[in-house]
Every structure is written in C-alpha cells, then in structure tokens.
Amino acid sequence: MSGLKRLVPGGWLSVYAVLYVAFLYVPVLFLPVFSVNTAATPKFPLSGFTWKWYEGLPHTPELLNAAWNSLVVGLSASVLSTVFGILAARAITRYRFPGRRPINGLIMAPLVLPEIIVAISMLLVILQLGLSLSLFTVVLGHVLVCIPYSMTVLTSGFEGFDRSLEEASADLGESAFGTFRRVTLPMVTPAIISSLLVSFTISLDEFIIAFFLTGTEATLPIYIWGQLRFAAKLPGVLALGTLLLVASFVLLSIAEVLRRRAARRTQSEGGLYA
Amino acid sequence: MTAAAEGSAPLAASRPGRKPLLQSESAQGLALITPTFLYALVLLVLPILVVIAHSFWTQHYLTIDRTFTLENYRIALTEPIYRDLLWRSLYISLVTSVATVVLAYPNAYYISFHGGHRKGLWLFLITIPFWTSYLLRVMSWKVILGYNGVLNSGLMGLGIIDEPITALLYNSNSVIITLVHAWAAFAILPIFVSLEKVDRTLIEAAKDLGDGPLRSFLRVTLPLSAPGVISALLIVMIPTVGDYVTPKLVGGKDGVMIANAIQAQFGKASNWPLGAALSVTTMIVVTAMAGAAVLIIRRAARLAR
Numbered sequence: 114m115s116g117l118k119r120l121v122p123g124g125w126l127s128v129y130a131v132l133y134v135a136f137l138y139v140p141v142l143f144l145p146v147f148s149v150n151t152a153a154t155p156k157f158p159l160s161g162f163t164w165k166w167y168e169g170l171p172h173t174p175e176l177l178n179a180a181w182n183s184l185v186v187g188l189s190a191s192v193l194s195t196v197f198g199i200l201a202a203r204a205i206t207r208y209r210f211p212g213r214r215p216i217n218g219l220i221m222a223p224l225v226l227p228e229i230i231v232a233i234s235m236l237l238v239i240l241q242l243g244l245s246l247s248l249f250t251v252v253l254g255h256v257l258v259c260i261p262y263s264m265t266v267l268t269s270g271f272e273g274f275d276r277s278l279e280e281a282s283a284d285l286g287e288s289a290f291g292t293f294r295r296v297t298l299p300m301v302t303p304a305i306i307s308s309l310l311v312s313f314t315i316s317l318d319e320f321i322i323a324f325f326l327t328g329t330e331a332t333l334p335i336y337i338w339g340q341l342r343f344a345a346k347l348p349g350v351l352a353l354g355t356l357l358l359v360a361s362f363v364l365l366s367i368a369e370v371l372r373r374r375a376a377r378r379t380q381s382e383g384g385l386y387a
Numbered sequence: 388m389t390a391a392a393e394g395s396a397p398l399a400a401s402r403p404g405r406k407p408l409l410q411s412e413s414a415q416g417l418a419l420i421t422p423t424f425l426y427a428l429v430l431l432v433l434p435i436l437v438v439i440a441h442s443f444w445t446q447h448y449l450t451i452d453r454t455f456t457l458e459n460y461r462i463a464l465t466e467p468i469y470r471d472l473l474w475r476s477l478y479i480s481l482v483t484s485v486a487t488v489v490l491a492y493p494n495a496y497y498i499s500f501h502g503g504h505r506k507g508l509w510l511f512l513i514t515i516p517f518w519t520s521y522l523l524r525v526m527s528w529k530v531i532l533g534y535n536g537v538l539n540s541g542l543m544g545l546g547i548i549d550e551p552i553t554a555l556l557y558n559s560n561s562v563i564i565t566l567v568h569a570w571a572a573f574a575i576l577p578i579f580v581s582l583e584k585v586d587r588t589l590i591e592a593a594k595d596l597g598d599g600p601l602r603s604f605l606r607v608t609l610p611l612s613a614p615g616v617i618s619a620l621l622i623v624m625i626p627t628v629g630d631y632v633t634p635k636l637v638g639g640k641d642g643v644m645i646a647n648a649i650q651a652q653f654g655k656a657s658n659w660p661l662g663a664a665l666s667v668t669t670m671i672v673v674t675a676m677a678g679a680a681v682l683i684i685r686r687a688a689r690l691a692r
Binding site (some may be wrong): 126127129130133134136137138140141143144147154155156157158197198200201203204205207208209210211212213216219220222223224225226227228229230231233234235236237238241253254256257260314317318320321325334337338341347350354357358361362365369373 | 412413414415416417419420422423424426427428430431432433434435437438441490491493494496497498501507509511512513514515516517518519520521522523524526527528530531535536537539540541544568571572621622625626627628629630631632636646649650653659662663666669670
C-alpha cells in the first residue's frame, strides 16, 4: 500500500515533467521542421523536403553583414563582461567587505529589470552626451546585461575554491600576481571559458538593447526583425533561426561541461590533481 | 644574461607584490569589485537617474524645457490610452508570472525529489530552449497560433475543427502563452534551489506525526519553498511588464503593452519626457505589485505552518 502511494505521485509527476519539457521544446523544434519544408508558409501537412532556404542564405549580403556585426559585438561583449565578471566574482567569493551585498545586488540588477528600461535609459544618456549610436554603444549595453550571467557562472566556479593552495603559493614566495597566474588561473579557466560562451550567446541573441542602441548597423536579431515584416521571407528566417539555434546549443553544451568540470575541480579534495 | 635579468625581475616584484596581502581584506575586496561596480553605476544607475529627471521635464519640439512639471505623470496616469496599456501590462505580467510559477512548481518538485542522480541533466534540458533566441521563440508561437498556422492547420487536418480558430493569435492570451513559455526556466531554477534546501527530515517528522503526503506537503514543503516561489515570481513579473517583442509580434492591437508606447515616445512620437514618465510609472507600479505579491506569499506561508 505505502509502496503504491509513494509510486503514484512520483508517477504522475514524471508524466507531468515530460509533458512540460515537451511544451518547452515543441515550439522551438518547429523552426528546424519548417526550415526544410518546401512550402513558403509554415503549416501542416508538410509539403516536401528541401535545403533551398538554407542555400539562399549565403547570397544575402545584408545577412552576412549582420552576422559579421553580431560576431564583433558578441566577441567584444563576452570578453569585457567576463573580465568585469572575474573581478567581481573574485571579490565576492574571496573577500568580505562592507557593502558586499548591495554592490552585488546592483551588479546583478540588469537580470531583473525590463530590458526596455535599460535600453531607453542608456539611449537617453548616450544622446545627451552627444555620442553617436553605433555597434560600440550596443557593446556597452550588452556588457551590462551579460555581466550578471558571467557573474553567476564564475561565482559557481570560484566558490569552494581551496584558499590554502593560494596561501601555500604566497608562503613559498610567489607574488600576488604570480599566485593568481600560476595557481588560481589554471583552476578557474573552465569557468572563464564557460562565462565567455554564455555571454557570447546572450549577446548573439539579444534584441531590445541592440534595437535601441545601434545606429545604422544591424546585428543578426535586428536583421531577423526586419525580415519578419515580409511573409515571403519567413522560410529564410526559419533557416537562419535553425542555424542560430544549433550554434547556441553547441556553445552552451560546451559551456555547461566546462562549468561542471570547474565546479568539480575546485570542490574536490584533490584540488588541482583531481 | 638576459635570462638572469628576467629571472631577478619577479623576485624584485614580489616585494611590492606582498604589500597588498598585508592590507585589510575589505580594502582588497573593494578594490577588486570597483571596476564592475563603477560600470554598473555609470551605465545603469546614472542613466536611470537621467530618465527620472527627464520625466519631470517637457519636450518642446527639438529642445527640452527643464522646468519642473508633473504634467507627464498626469498624462501617463489619466490619459485613457496609457492608463489602459499600463493596466493591461500589469494584468499580463501578473497572470504570466502566476501561471509560470504554478506550472513550473510541480516540475521543480519532481526534479528535486524524484530527479535522483539525473537532476543536472533535467535542469540542463530545461534551460536549453530558453537559450535559443527570444525573437525566434516568439516567432515560432506566431507560426503556431496564426490563422493559417500550425495549430489551426493541424487541427483542421485531423478533422477536429472545420475552420481556423481566430481567437488564438493577436490578443492578450497569445501574449500570455508566449511569455509563460519564454520565462519557464527562470521560474524553475529558483524554485528548484529552494526545494533542494528543504530539510528532508522535517518531512519525515511530519509523516511520523501523522500527516499524510498532501498535508505534509502543504504544511512543510510548500511554506519552506516560499523564498524560491517569491524569487521566481519576481524574476518573471518585473521583466515581463516591459516586454516589447511579444506584444509586437503576437499581441496584435488587443495585446499592445506599455513598452510599445514607451518605444513610440522615443521613436516616432519623439516625446522623451513622456516616454521617461511612462517608464518610471511602470517601474513604480510593478514594484508595488511585486511587493504586494511578496507580502501575500509570506503571510500565506506563515499561516500554513
């Protein structure tokens, strides 16, 4: 009896969990499905298999341009946000200082603010200062929204970090910088790479801030946004979306594997040698 | 020879390098966090202050009159278009956040209590769709819910309906469905974390003292996971109130939200102060709503115990 009782809630729950995950995945999976469908409008029944929507992509100069812009913005934003993230995550996990919580709260705030508020407030300041909108201003905005994600990844990598290893290195005469470079850095490298990948993905997908803060240059989401107005362009957008989806999935899987490795490396008994 | 010179350099550098180690912990921590803190201060706090200042000014064609006025707030709160947009945005974000949390809770519970050694995999699976482009996820809902869309054409193909259901797209409901889907991962993670922290022996104790599974869940697990429910609610409620893409793509004219009006003031309408006042009003009202929700949940959790 009690065995049955224990089984049933878990049983129903597991059915629910599977349905819920399906709800999360099905809309996303329509992108690849309709990107290889011959019909120009996405509807059932499927009309036939084709690669033609993908083949059209490399022959669209605006798209290539937008992809290049996204790459430049993504690389700059991910490097900068990771550098800022490293400094802050290190401070948060390693030191106690007054104002630690409110400062951390402020740095994490973009995570819970509506993006439109972040975007328009930066827009106002940039225009007030007489700066012109460009990819550079997009990078400034993206760094701000990427830092909280970098922080999350990096703090989980830095936490549980065995401080005695650093102390040992200092006792053995290594300078603070030397200790960081030769002891700390190798242990946290996976977390750093993971932070780079995560913030690159965020920047690659971010629309609102780029929409407000870019001048004439489009990033990929802005290009997609422009295409969405034309129903005839939809299959091409679906194809592009599928490629972005695959790229995000690959980048994030690598990031997740690295983050776990970092967490294991810093937390296990063996330290560096684990 | 140069090697010797290089070799001595770190030794010399190690002396001044040691000094910071002797300094107080707080000074080092503060020094380390200052660049990031300054970045957030200059690019987030300062801009928000500028927005607040603008909300008290007036736009005169191309120039801005900096005499203090509350006119923008009067317009934001009393003009029917803005008032209705604000109410609708609050309604949509409230329904979305409650629905997201209610739907996410059982899943987070399942992962925490029945996930076994596959917890990490479950969480990873749940976060993957969330990482795909927001724009594209919204667009796929448009494709699904549209007049000639996947759902209508699929249901018609199966013979369940004879003509397309028009109520699916371009209203508040389609916005809510899309947002509930988009924010799922944000709700599951905090609830999962707080469920992980629930002391399992307390549940055992409740059982030993005669509480059934439902009673022990309502009196022990649910109240103890209230912090996770609260953060999940806030993390969904506050950003969704200002969503721009979803209402624009799937909202139609009955699903327009306040962010679309804010964007118009910074774009075509070119009335920055009014746009600023709309932003500030939205932030204040959603904060008040979020605060009320937190109080209600805390109270409920206390009463349940």
